[in-house]
Amino acid sequence: xxxxxxxxxxxxxxxxxxxxxxxxxxxxxxxxxxxxxxxxxxxxxxxxxxxxxxxxxxxxxxxxxxxxxxxxxxxxxxxxxxxxxxxxxxxxxxxxxxxxxxxxxxxxxxxxxxxxxxxxxxxxxxxxxxxxxxxxxxxxxxxxxxxxxxxxxxxxxxxxxxxxxxxxxxxxxxxxxxxxxxxxxxxxxxxxxxxxxxxxxxxxxxxxxxxxxxxxxxxxxxxxxxxxxxxxxxxxxxxxxxxxxxxxxxxxxxxxxxxxxxxxxxxxxxxxxxxxxxxxxxxxxxxx
Amino acid sequence: xxxxxxxxxxxxxxxxxxxxxxxxxxxxxxxxxxxxxxxxxxxxxxxxxxxxxxxxxxxxxxxxxxxxxxxxxxxxxxxxxxxxxxxxxxxxxxxxxxxxxxxxxxxxxxxxxxxxxxxxxxxxxxxxxxxxxxxxxxxxxxxxxxxxxxxxxxxxxxxxxxxxxxxxxxxxxxxxxxxxxxxxxxxxxxxxxxxxxxxxxxxxxxxxxxxxxxxxxxxxxxxxxxxxxxxxxxxxxxxxxxxxxxxxxxxxxxxxxxxxxxxxx
Numbered sequence: 192x193x194x195x196x197x198x199x200x201x202x203x204x205x206x207x208x209x210x211x212x213x214x215x216x217x218x219x220x221x222x223x224x225x226x227x228x229x230x231x232x233x234x235x236x237x238x239x240x241x242x243x244x245x246x247x248x249x250x251x252x253x254x255x256x257x258x259x260x261x262x263x264x265x266x267x268x269x270x271x272x273x274x275x276x277x278x279x280x281x282x283x284x285x286x287x288x289x290x291x292x293x294x295x296x297x298x299x300x301x302x303x304x305x306x307x308x309x310x311x312x313x314x315x316x317x318x319x320x321x322x323x324x325x326x327x328x329x330x331x332x333x334x335x336x337x338x339x340x341x342x343x344x345x346x347x348x349x350x351x352x353x354x355x356x357x358x359x360x361x362x363x364x365x366x367x368x369x370x371x372x373x374x375x376x377x378x379x380x381x382x383x384x385x386x387x388x389x390x391x392x393x394x395x396x397x398x399x400x401x402x403x404x405x406x407x408x409x410x411x412x413x414x415x416x417x418x419x420x421x422x423x424x425x426x427x428x429x430x431x432x433x434x435x436x437x438x439x440x441x442x443x444x445x446x447x448x449x450x451x452x453x454x455x456x457x458x459x460x461x462x463x464x465x466x467x468x469x470x471x472x473x474x475x476x477x478x479x
Numbered sequence: 480x481x482x483x484x485x486x487x488x489x490x491x492x493x494x495x496x497x498x499x500x501x502x503x504x505x506x507x508x509x510x511x512x513x514x515x516x517x518x519x520x521x522x523x524x525x526x527x528x529x530x531x532x533x534x535x536x537x538x539x540x541x542x543x544x545x546x547x548x549x550x551x552x553x554x555x556x557x558x559x560x561x562x563x564x565x566x567x568x569x570x571x572x573x574x575x576x577x578x579x580x581x582x583x584x585x586x587x588x589x590x591x592x593x594x595x596x597x598x599x600x601x602x603x604x605x606x607x608x609x610x611x612x613x614x615x616x617x618x619x620x621x622x623x624x625x626x627x628x629x630x631x632x633x634x635x636x637x638x639x640x641x642x643x644x645x646x647x648x649x650x651x652x653x654x655x656x657x658x659x660x661x662x663x664x665x666x667x668x669x670x671x672x673x674x675x676x677x678x679x680x681x682x683x684x685x686x687x688x689x690x691x692x693x694x695x696x697x698x699x700x701x702x703x704x705x706x707x708x709x710x711x712x713x714x715x716x717x718x719x720x721x722x723x724x725x726x727x728x729x730x731x732x733x734x735x736x737x738x739x740x741x742x743x744x
Contacts, residue, residue, distance in 0.1 A: 247659045280663040288660040290685035304665025
């Protein structure tokens with residue numbers, strides 16, 4: 192699904208002394224099947240922005256187009272269910288939203304709300320539980336008997352069961368152990384490619400962004416600060432640092448390497464594989 | 480979505496009312512709750528309204544803001560007023576249609592009751608709007624201090640209160656967060672028949688309960704880890720100070736009470 196955000200502005204608690212502008216003049220187009228990483232310091236407006244994508248928050252000014260649906264400031268009330276089915280959000284710490292007696296029922300909650308039949312929802316539940324790497328036996332357990340990491344996976348399964356076309360991930364790996372992080376991120380990346388999803392990943396991690404994203408958008412103080420391909424963004428180290436961020440460690444390494452060795456390795460080799468390859472070549476050249 | 484409830488919410492500003500000692504405000508508000516019931520004719524109600532209006536203007540809380548917070552209570556006020564209008568049978572008949580009779584006494588009684596309710600709510604809202612929750616609890620602990628002699632756990636009550644006050648915003652935030660998460664999964668909290676809507680709250684309440692219990696346990700642990708052992712010998716960061724303006728407010732209230740006694744019929 193194509194996403195197009197135009198001059199989006201959001202103010203919290205409008206009309207009270209606590210009014211606060213969280214977003215200002217955000218313009219962002221996300222083409223179909225793009226993996227976009229949304230990066231920013233805490234309080235930069237990332238979470239506010241993604242909550243507009245399925246109508247949880249209404250724009251104070253500007254508009255958002257999600258495929259056929261248009262959400263705009265002062266627009267008429269519309270049925271948001273079709274949009275919410277298509278745009279699945281995995282919130283921060285999604286395990287807090289579990290409530291049912293069994294894992295299966297909890298996973299079925301979304302699909303049932305969106306009108307899937309009981310039987311089909313059950314089938315979906317047993318399919319997605321495998322996808323998130325948990326055994327079928329978990330389905331009959333209470334979600335509150337599981338470990339934190341397992342609960343996270345169940346909650347993610349609950350969103351995947353809705354078969355969304357747009358996957359919005361708000362720091363899905365926060366608080367997980369390193370192995371779990373990689374597994375979950377690989378799962379999302381796999382889904383993104385196989386099901387031709389449009390994915391928006393909110394993250395603090397430049398490493399994750401460099402590994403998975405086609406495009407990176409940097410938020411700073413409620414505004415869209417930088418937007419482009421990863422290698423374009425990583426060339427703007429000064430600007431990133433101003434926004435309280437930095438380039439990924441691979442790029443930091445490349446910069447240091449170039450400084451110390453006097454060579455000019457390209458900064459666009461920022462994945463671990465590319466970095467290893469270009470280093471190998473550079474060393475060989477030196478040796479010969 | 481939970482932005483319009485102002486009961487218990489502090490309005491940051493610098494006004495004479497904000498600067499008053501929380502003890503004098505508590506005493507005054509408590510006292511006011513009683514003397515509102517002294518009013519029983521137009522003059523005494525007028526006097527109370529004037530007093531409340533002056534207090535509101537001294538608080539620097541915008542009237543529009545107050546009104547927004549009063550909106551949910553207005554339904555209750557109108558409902559009680561209508562009950563009195565229809566059910567009180569005193570004085571001359573003003574209007575008659577079939578079985579429906581409206582008496583003059585009913586209308587007056589309805590207006591009085593509505594005013595009484597509004598005045599009560601306005602004054603108590605003003606107390607919380609101009610006093611931070613922490614100040615209120617400190618004030619309460621002070622005022623109830625003498626009860627310690629009778630082994631009443633005043634400090635513990637105050638602590639319980641400040642903890643619960645402290646966690647109201649957290650709980651609201653959490654509610655909003657979980658509501659959003661369930662709405663993203665297709666839950667509908669705002670439409671449908673009552674029965675369905677009540678059921679729709681289960682996915683909200685279960686996670687809220689669980690996180691509240693968890694948080695309570697964590698807090699207890701954190702307090703114990705830092706050696707908390709009750710109020711005995713604890714000093715305060717913020718000392719309460721009684722100023723002339725506090726005495727002035729109390730005197731004003733006593734004068735109001737005396738005039739109410741003189742003017743009521």
